[in-house]
Structures are given as structure tokens and as C-alpha cells.
Amino acid sequence: MSDPASSGTSTPAQHKPLVVGRTKPQSPSTPTPSTMSSSTPTPADPPAAAASSSTPTDQPTKKKEKAPKAPKPPKPAPVVAPLSPALIDLRVGHILRAIAHPNADSLYVSTIAMGDPEGTEFTQVDEATGKVVRTVCSGLNGLIPLEELQDRKIITVANLKPVNMRSIKSCAMVLCASPKPKEGEDAHGPDRKVEFVDPPAGSEAGDAVYFEGWEYGEGKGPEKQLNPKKKQWEAIQPGFFTDDDLSVGFDAAVTEVEGDKKGKLMVKGKGYCSVKSLKGAGCS
Numbered sequence: 001m002s003d004p005a006s007s008g009t010s011t012p013a014q015h016k017p018l019v020v021g022r023t024k025p026q027s028p029s030t031p032t033p034s035t036m037s038s039s040t041p042t043p044a045d046p047p048a049a050a051a052s053s054s055t056p057t058d059q060p061t062k063k064k065e066k067a068p069k070a071p072k073p074p075k076p077a078p079v080v081a082p083l084s085p086a087l088i089d090l091r092v093g094h095i096l097r098a099i100a101h102p103n104a105d106s107l108y109v110s111t112i113a114m115g116d117p118e119g120t121e122f123t124q125v126d127e128a129t130g131k132v133v134r135t136v137c138s139g140l141n142g143l144i145p146l147e148e149l150q151d152r153k154i155i156t157v158a159n160l161k162p163v164n165m166r167s168i169k170s171c172a173m174v175l176c177a178s179p180k181p182k183e184g185e186d187a188h189g190p191d192r193k194v195e196f197v198d199p200p201a202g203s204e205a206g207d208a209v210y211f212e213g214w215e216y217g218e219g220k221g222p223e224k225q226l227n228p229k230k231k232q233w234e235a236i237q238p239g240f241f242t243d244d245d246l247s248v249g250f251d252a253a254v255t256e257v258e259g260d261k262k263g264k265l266m267v268k269g270k271g272y273c274s275v276k277s278l279k280g281a282g283c284s
Contacts (some may be wrong), residue, residue, distance in 0.1 A: 083255075086216055087226065088157060108138050112133055122169075135169065155199055161226065210265070210266065239254055241280070242282075
């Protein structure tokens with residue numbers, strides 16, 4: 001047998017070296033263009049099929065069209081309660097005890113029963129009495145003797161947002177009266193006279209307190225919590241006043257509350273709230 005290297009015969013197509021830029025050699029079992037007859041197409045491998053297998057299609061892929069989303073129904077407009085003193089949660093409170101605030105000379109810290117059910121937010125059970133109570137800070141130190149805050153019935157504002165007062169969270173406010181300041185005077189001066197707003201005799205902790213003409217009822221309040229951003233308390237409180245008979249009232253005409261009527265502060269079936277001596281004063 002002669003040496004293939006010295007033979008003059010041509011090298012079979014499948015053994016030819018790979019030339020850069022040309023198609024990759026086919027396997028021996030697949031005919032190449034050089035060995036196929038140009039006049040006899042192979043039925044099993046037509047040219048059109050070969051071209052389609054090696055050339056990417058020019059047809060764009062159609063994306064599945066999404067069904068249009070149904071428009072969302074508009075949100076109902078929030079119900080805004082009309083401005084009224086009935087939005088304020090006024091209640092009879094019972095101060096069980098009070099102490100001087102450990103971190104502020106002007107504050108007292110009171111433990112007050114206000115008729116809250118057990119488990120109500122911002123409350124705890126008083127160990128000494130078993131009553132549900134709130135902790136309330138008030139700026140009365142130096143204005144009312146501490147002994148006057150012991151075992152005493154008062155009026156509270158129960159739905160103001162709790163605030164931290166020198167590391168103690170105050171969860172309500174005690175309603176008091178003081179003379180309206182004259183122009184240029186400090187409404188919170190240390191020498192001003194201050195008196196508690198007292199509930200009528202026979203009142204119990206938790207009794208609802210309201211102004212005549214703005215009784216509580218369905219859709220009339222009080223709010224669960226007054227919103228500080230809406231300034232509801234600031235818009236209503238200027239209408240609180242004490243009359244010549246020492247009763248406490250509300251005058252809509254000096255506030256943003258609609259109308260110009262007046263009404264007295266009362267506990268239903270028990271009488272009117274009052275102060276000890278201050279006439280023509282404001283309440284806060």
C-alpha cells in the first residue's frame with residue numbers, strides 16, 4: 001500500500017483542513033456541497049429546509065396582548081365631621097392621687113380613673129385600687145396646692161393625642177379655668193389664678209360631659225382622638241368660658257363652629273359644671 005503523503009491522489013473532502021471564514025466541515029455521514037450532485041437534490045434534506053435551519057427567521061414574534069384593565073372605582077370621599085364641641089371627649093375624672101413631677105418643677109403627675117374599660121389604649125390597672133386609670137401631667141404646680149388634687153372629682157379631656165412631658169406620657173388633660181389674659185399678658189404666667197372645673201354632685205368617673213345644644217349622639221362625636229394637624233381643639237377651645245353664675249359654657253360665636261348659640265357644660269341628669277369663684281374666665 002502506498003503512503004498517502006506521497007500519493008498524487010487528492011485528499012478526500014472530509015479530510016481537508018479547516019479554512020477560516022468557511023463553513024464548518026460536515027460529518028462523514030452528511031454529504032457536503034462538493035460531493036453532492038447539483039442536478040439531483042436530496043429529498044430528505046431540501047435546500048430550503050437547510051437554509052431555514054441555519055438562518056434565523058425574519059418574522060417578529062408577536063406578543064400576547066393583555067386584556068385592558070378595568071378602571072378602579074373612585075374612593076369615596078372621607079366623611080368630615082362638622083366642627084363642634086361634641087367632637088371633644090369630655091368626661092368626669094376621679095384623681096386618686098397626685099405627686100410632683102420628678103423632672104419638672106411646674107408639673108404634677110396624677111393617677112386618674114376616667115371610666116375606661118380594662119385594656120383600653122393608654123391605660124393601666126392601678127395596683128392600690130384595682131381601677132383602670134390614666135397617667136396625666138398638668139402644669140399646676142405652684143398654681144394649685146398639691147393637696148387639692150388628692151381624691152378629687154374633676155373634668156377631663158380624654159381624646160387629645162398623648163404627649164411625653166419630661167419622660168412621662170400624659171394621656172389626658174384636666175380642664176381648668178383662669179382669667180383671660182389682657183393684651184400683652186402671659187396666658188401661662190406663674191402668678192395667674194387657676195381653678196378646677198368641677199362636675200355636679202353625684203357625678204362618677206367616666207360620666208359623659210357635654211354642652212347643651214351639642215349633645216352626643218350618632219354621628220355627633222366625640223372623636224376617638226382629635227387630630228393635631230386639623231387643629232380641632234385649638235379651633236373649639238376659645239369658646240369655653242365661665243358665666244356670672246360661675247357655670248361653664250360654650251360660645252360658638254367666638255370660634256369657627258357654625259352658628260352663634262351658647263350652651264352650658266353639664267352631666268346629664270346630674271346638673272351643670274362650675275368653678276369656685278372665677279367669672280368671665282376662659283377654660284383649658
